[in-house]
Amino acid sequence: MCRLGMQIWGVFSESTTLCRHFGRKFSIESGVLAQSIHFQAEKFRVRALKWAKYVGLGLAVLLVGGAVALWLGQERIIGLFVAAANRHLCTPVQVARLDVSWWTAFPRVSVTLHQVRVGGSLRSDTAALARLQRIHCAFDAWDIASGRYRIRTLVLDGGAVHLRHDAHGQANYYIFRSDTTNAASPVTLALDRVQLKNVALVVADSALHHHYALQAHDLTAALAISTDTVHLAARGTAGVAGLRLGKDTYLARRELVVDGAVRYARKTHQLLLAPSRVQLGRAAYELSGAVGWAGATQLNLRVTGRQTDVQSLLVLLPRRLSRPLAAYRSRGEVYFGGTVQGELSATRSPRVAVQFGCRNAAFYHPGTRQTIEHVFLTGHFSNGAQATARAAVLELRDVRGTLRGRPFSGSLRYANFLDPTVQLRLRAALDVGDVLRFYPVAAIRQASGRARADIQWSGNLRAFRRNPGRAATQASGELVLEGVNAQLRTVAPPLTNLRGSFLLRRNDVAVTDFRGKIGASDFQLDGLLRNAVGWLTMPNQTVLVEADVASRALNLDELLAAQGVGKSRQAGRAPAAEYAFKLPADLALDLNASVEKLRFRRLRARDVRGTVRLQNQVLSTPGASLTAAGGRFEVRGSLDARQPALLQAHTVASCRRVLLDSLFYVFENFGQDFITARHLRGELTATTDAEVFFTPQLQPLANRLEAEVHATVRRGELNNFEPLQKLSMVASRDQLRHLRFDELTNTVYVQSGTVYVPEMEVRSNVRTASRLTVTGTHTFDQQMDYHLVVPLLPGLRRPVVRAADGALTTAQGPALLLHVWGDENNFRVGYDRQQASAKRSAPAAGEMSPATKPAGPATAGLPASVPRLRDVLKTPIKPAEKKPPTPQPGEAFEF
Numbered sequence: 086m087c088r089l090g091m092q093i094w095g096v097f098s099e100s101t102t103l104c105r106h107f108g109r110k111f112s113i114e115s116g117v118l119a120q121s122i123h124f125q126a127e128k129f130r131v132r133a134l135k136w137a138k139y140v141g142l143g144l145a146v147l148l149v150g151g152a153v154a155l156w157l158g159q160e161r162i163i164g165l166f167v168a169a170a171n172r173h174l175c176t177p178v179q180v181a182r183l184d185v186s187w188w189t190a191f192p193r194v195s196v197t198l199h200q201v202r203v204g205g206s207l208r209s210d211t212a213a214l215a216r217l218q219r220i221h222c223a224f225d226a227w228d229i230a231s232g233r234y235r236i237r238t239l240v241l242d243g244g245a246v247h248l249r250h251d252a253h254g255q256a257n258y259y260i261f262r263s264d265t266t267n268a269a270s271p272v273t274l275a276l277d278r279v280q281l282k283n284v285a286l287v288v289a290d291s292a293l294h295h296h297y298a299l300q301a302h303d304l305t306a307a308l309a310i311s312t313d314t315v316h317l318a319a320r321g322t323a324g325v326a327g328l329r330l331g332k333d334t335y336l337a338r339r340e341l342v343v344d345g346a347v348r349y350a351r352k353t354h355q356l357l358l359a360p361s362r363v364q365l366g367r368a369a370y371e372l373s374g375a376v377g378w379a380g381a382t383q384l385n386l387r388v389t390g391r392q393t394d395v396q397s398l399l400v401l402l403p404r405r406l407s408r409p410l411a412a413y414r415s416r417g418e419v420y421f422g423g424t425v426q427g428e429l430s431a432t433r434s435p436r437v438a439v440q441f442g443c444r445n446a447a448f449y450h451p452g453t454r455q456t457i458e459h460v461f462l463t464g465h466f467s468n469g470a471q472a473t474a475r476a477a478v479l480e481l482r483d484v485r486g487t488l489r490g491r492p493f494s495g496s497l498r499y500a501n502f503l504d505p506t507v508q509l510r511l512r513a514a515l516d517v518g519d520v521l522r523f524y525p526v527a528a529i530r531q532a533s534g535r536a537r538a539d540i541q542w543s544g545n546l547r548a549f550r551r552n553p554g555r556a557a558t559q560a561s562g563e564l565v566l567e568g569v570n571a572q573l574r575t576v577a578p579p580l581t582n583l584r585g586s587f588l589l590r591r592n593d594v595a596v597t598d599f600r601g602k603i604g605a606s607d608f609q610l611d612g613l614l615r616n617a618v619g620w621l622t623m624p625n626q627t628v629l630v631e632a633d634v635a636s637r638a639l640n641l642d643e644l645l646a647a648q649g650v651g652k653s654r655q656a657g658r659a660p661a662a663e664y665a666f667k668l669p670a671d672l673a674l675d676l677n678a679s680v681e682k683l684r685f686r687r688l689r690a691r692d693v694r695g696t697v698r699l700q701n702q703v704l705s706t707p708g709a710s711l712t713a714a715g716g717r718f719e720v721r722g723s724l725d726a727r728q729p730a731l732l733q734a735h736t737v738a739s740c741r742r743v744l745l746d747s748l749f750y751v752f753e754n755f756g757q758d759f760i761t762a763r764h765l766r767g768e769l770t771a772t773t774d775a776e777v778f779f780t781p782q783l784q785p786l787a788n789r790l791e792a793e794v795h796a797t798v799r800r801g802e803l804n805n806f807e808p809l810q811k812l813s814m815v816a817s818r819d820q821l822r823h824l825r826f827d828e829l830t831n832t833v834y835v836q837s838g839t840v841y842v843p844e845m846e847v848r849s850n851v852r853t854a855s856r857l858t859v860t861g862t863h864t865f866d867q868q869m870d871y872h873l874v875v876p877l878l879p880g881l882r883r884p885v886v887r888a889a890d891g892a893l894t895t896a897q898g899p900a901l902l903l904h905v906w907g908d909e910n911n912f913r914v915g916y917d918r919q920q921a922s923a924k925r926s927a928p929a930a931g932e933m934s935p936a937t938k939p940a941g942p943a944t945a946g947l948p949a950s951v952p953r954l955r956d957v958l959k960t961p962i963k964p965a966e967k968k969p970p971t972p973q974p975g976e977a978f979e980f
Contacts, residue, residue, distance in 0.1 A: 165234065166183070168271075169234075173261055174260055174261065175259075176205060176206055176214065176260045177204045180200065180201050181199045181201075182199050182200075184196075184197050193224060194223065196221075197219055197222075198219065198220040201215070201217045201219075203216075203217075205247075205260075206258065206260055207256075207257045210249070212247065214246065214247060214257055214258060214260065216244050217241055217242070217243065217244030219241075219242040219243060220239070221240035221242065223239075235275040237275060238276070238280070239279045240279075240280045240281075241279075241282070241284050242284075243282065243284065244284055246286050246287070247289070248289070249290075250291060252291045252292050254292055254431075277308065277309070279306040280304070280305045281304045281306075283302060284301045285298070285301075286300070293330075294331050295331075296327075297327075297328045297329070298328075299323055299324065300323060300324040300326065301321070302321070304320075304323055304343065305320055305321050306318060306320075307319075313351055313352055314348055314351065315351070316347075317347050319345060321343060322340065323340075324340050324341070325337070325338070325341060326338065334404065335403055336401070337404060339365060340365075343361075343362075345358070345363070345372070346359040347361075353377070353379060354377060354378040355375055355377040355379070356376040359373065365397060366396065368391065368397030369391045370391070371389045372387070374386035374425075381428045382428065382429040382430060383428055384425050384427060384428075387424050387425075388422065388424075389422045390420065390421035394415045395410070395414065395448060396413075396414065397421075398419065398441065399411060412450060413449070414448070414449055414450075414451060416446065416449075417443060417444070417446030417460075418443060418444045418446060419441075419443045420440075421441045423440065424436075433472065434472045435472060436467075436468060436472040437468050437472070438465075439465070439466040439467070441466075442462045443461065445460070446461075447459075450525075453522040453523065453525070455488075455519060455522040455523040456488075457487070457523060459486055459487050460485070460486035461484070462482075463481075463482045463483050464479075464482070465479075465480045474501075475501050475502070475504070477500070477502045478500045479499040480496075480497070480498050481495075481497040482496055483496070484497075488515055488516075488523065489516060491514055491516065491519075492514070493511075493512065493514075493515060494511075494513075496508075504545065504546075505546040506544070506546070507544065510540070510541050511539075511541075512538070512539050514536075514537045515535070516534070516535055517533060517534045517536050517569055528573060529572070529574070530573065530574050531571070532572070533569070533571075534570055534583070535567040536566055536567070537567075538563070538564045539563055540589060541559070541560065541562055542559070542589075542618075543558065544556055544557060544559060544560075545557070549619070553616055553623070553626065554619075558592065560592065561589055562589045563586060563587065563589065564587040565587075566583050566584055566585055566587075567584060568582055568583075569582075569583040569584075569601075576603075577604075578644065579604065580601060580602070582600075582601050583600075584598070584601060585599030585600060585610075586599075587599070587614075592616055592619055593613055593615050593617060594617040594618070595613055596612055596632065603644060604640060604643040605638065605643055606636060607636055607637055607638060610632050611632060612630065612631050613631045615628065615629040615630075615631065627673055628673065629673040630672070630675070632676055633676070633677045634677070635679050636679070636681065637681045637682065638681065639683045641683065642684060642685060645664045645665065645666055645783070646665070664781075664782045664783045666726070667729060667781065668699065668703075674698055675697075676696065676697045676698070677696055678695060678696070679693065686753070687752075687753060688751050689713065690712065691712045691713070692711065692712045694709065694710055695708055696709070697709070701727065702725070702727045703723055704724040706722065708720075713743075713747075713751065714743045714744050714750075714751050715743060715768075716740050716744065716768070720738045721736070721738075722734065722735050723735055729781060730780075730781065731778060731779075732779040732780070732783075733778055733779075735775070735776045736774075736775055736777070738772070738773045738775075739772045740770065742769075743768065743771075744767075745765040745767045746762045748769060756785070756865075757865070758909075759909040764804055764805060764806045766800075766801065766804065767802055768798070769796060770797045771795060771796040771797065772795045773792060773794045773795075774792065774793045775791065775792035775835075776791045777789075787865045788837065790836075790838075791835060792836075793832065793834055796830070796831060796833065797828065798829040800825075801826050801827075801828075802825050803824040804822065804823055804824075805823075808912065809822075809824065810822075820850070823850075824849055825850040826847055826848055829847060839863070840862065842859065842860060842863070842871075844859070845858070857874070858873065859871060867909040867910075869905055869906060869909070871906070872902070872904055872920055873903040873904075874901075874902055874903075874920075875901040875902075875903065876899070902917035904916065904917035
């Protein structure tokens with residue numbers, strides 16, 4: 086083992102020595118080789134620089150020589166170019182200047198035309214065919230040596246080209262002569278490249294009412310021209326300002342990427358479109374087919390969509406149709422394809438057939454992120470064999486999908502676009518909130534709850550629009566609401582817990598047990614909505630609600646509140662600015678209403694019953710009753726809201742046993758502070774015929790009020806009425822502080838801001854003035870003018886027989902005549918000299934002449950200049966009947 090180990094060690098040592106010797110030898114040889122390579126490289130670099138200098142100098146000489154030759158020969162080149170242009174063009178061309186350059190289209194030489202105007206081929210057309218800032222016509226440099234110039238490249242830079250057909254179908258773009266390819270010409274067209282930079286292209290056809298506007302940003306075309314055909318392959322970007330066909334505009338403000346090829350046959354005037362691609366956003370459309378102009382325009386085109394979605398399909402529609410759906414996006418397979426075949430002229434249209442649809446797609450709204458999933462749809466459009474709008478049919482079949490896991494399905498057929506007939510079917514059970522988040526409705530701020538619908542409708546739309554009630558339509562189905570809550574934008578209080586069933590019967594809807602709450606008010610409605618379908622689907626339609634309505638609580642303060650008003654209100658009185666009363670013109674009502682509790686300002690009414698009608702913005706009731714202020718009211722009348730700035734109400738109302746203090750409190754003291762609820766006690770029985778005007782905020786216009794009030798007050802009291810203290814010369818202040826009267830009857834008139842009080846007798850508890858006679862006026866700005874007669878010896882009153890006619894009258898005896906005038910804060914009480922003078926000039930009782938008798942009690946106190954109210958209101962007025970005197974408690978008659 087030791088010997089073997091020594092042998093191995095010896096072999097290893099010898100190998101190491103050999104490797105070291107070889108490495109030293111290889112290192113020496115590598116160094117010599119590297120020095121040789123470096124020398125050869127340096128030698129090659131010197132030679133390369135030398136040759137580069139020669140080549141550069143040669144190129145410089147060549148370029149300078151070419152530039153000099155070009156400069157010396159540019160006049161000849163421009164002359165040949167102008168001559169060739171005149172030979173090839175048959176319309177006038179105006180150019181500001183021409184120059185020749187070798188750097189514009191290097192390595193080719195370019196002839197540049199500046200500020201070019203090309204006239205059209207129509208003799209009657211004075212507008213230019215093209216206005217361009219620059220046109221570059223490039224040819225090869227060696228063409229200069231041969232003397233024959235072949236235009237290889239044509240660049241249109243900046244400007245616009247207008248292609249037009251007049252009303253007779255004549256075009257303005259036939260500007261080339263027939264000898265365009267003449268070989269004997271020194272300047273010929275041999276275009277292999279055409280480029281458009283920022284050039285607007287406008288195509289207009291007066292006969293077809295078509296107008297196309299495009300903008301070529303950077304469009305390059307390869308052009309090959311032969312005797313019979315022109316081959317054109319184009320690629321680049323372009324913008325579409327709009328393609329207007331008739332009244333509709335398509336592809337407005339869209340960007341396109343074009344990659345296609347066409348071949349134009351000169352003899353047959355036919356344009357053959359090879360399979361080409363037009364990219365619009367993410368989607369691409371493949372076009373192919375042919376267009377012929379030998380006679381009337383003949384179309385045979387096919388288009389197929391690739392990678393299409395809902396947005397790429399919507400951009401193909403006019404804006405009036407695509408605007409409502411412009412915000413939606415889609416995922417999944419959406420397909421589109423169609424054909425256009427036939428004649429396009431002023432009298433005929435080609436046949437159009439389009440197939441579209443989706444398979445297991447999803448549609449969503451980016452703003453709300455609400456998605457309809459698993460959508461399947463098959464659609465078809467065709468303008469029929471006659472290729473007319475009357476034969477056109479749009480069908481959506483087998484529509485189905487889910488919204489938040491809840492299914493829906495339906496179908497639609499729309500036939501005859503001139504006189505449409507529609508067939509619609511819808512079945513769904515959806516959450517109302519999900520539906521509104523997917524398709525927002527402007528009138529609804531938010532909503533929740535469930536709704537089930539199963540609806541079918543078919544009929545002619547024109548007949549339905551002309552007369553929805555008599556149109557031969559077929560409609561059936563049902564809509565059921567379950568716990569629906571909604572917040573409307575124009576109604577402040579929310580709608581909560583809406584439930585009910587709506588049964589569709591042709592154009593009407595039968596409502597069963599529709600109930601819910603509007604803010605703090607609740608309702609239950611059963612009845613019929615006439616013309617409901619027409620009202621929902623068409624403008625200027627009126628819906629008539631014939632129903633029984635019941636409510637446990639009705640808060641008119643909240644229902645009449647204007648939009649956006651806060652909920653805080655002053656206790657007992659809501660500010661007028663919070664109300665906004667407006668009756669819709671498209672709503673009619675015929676309701677039998679019953680309300681257990683009603684609230685409006687200070688009014689707290691119970692057991693409200695009656696009939697409410699609304700027609701042409703006139704709200705009326707033939708009879709309604711309610712309990713309030715301790716008594717019972719009955720009302721009939723109308724409220725005319727046809728003028729929004731001025732509401733006119735005419736009412737005939739009666740009340741029984743109404744508490745005076747409560748009445749003044751409820752009606753807020755009738756807008757005055759002279760005599761208030763704290764001053765009055767008693768029971769009022771009255772009949773009122775009034776015409777009142779209101780502002781839209783339900784503020785009465787006092788100066789336009791007209792009324793006639795027949796009133797009887799029983800067990801009346803006038804307490805702590807400070808102005809009565811000025812009559813202390815008649816009675817003590819304590820008696821005047823608590824004035825009581827058993828019964829008071831009179832007819833009061835209101836007109837032009839003034840209350841007229843005919844003569845009436847007031848029997849009070851004041852012994853010295855137990856039988857007062859009062860007459861006068863009181864204006865709404867608190868100007869008083871009252872006349873009082875206070876008998877000094879009431880016992881001397883006795884009946885006498887008038888000698889003239891035998892009528893029974895009453896002798897007054899001595900009396901104190903008082904006059905009260907001024908405003909509520911500064912009035913005076915004095916002796917009534919005018920009345921005293923009138924009494925002295927009158928004959929004594931029993932000797933009165935009919936020709937000289939004074940005004941009756943119904944007209945006493947009315948000035949001669951004021952028109953009689955009975956003439957204005959057309960209501961006969963009976964003079965107040967004088968009751969026989971009866972003793973008051975604690976007094977007896979004196980004879």
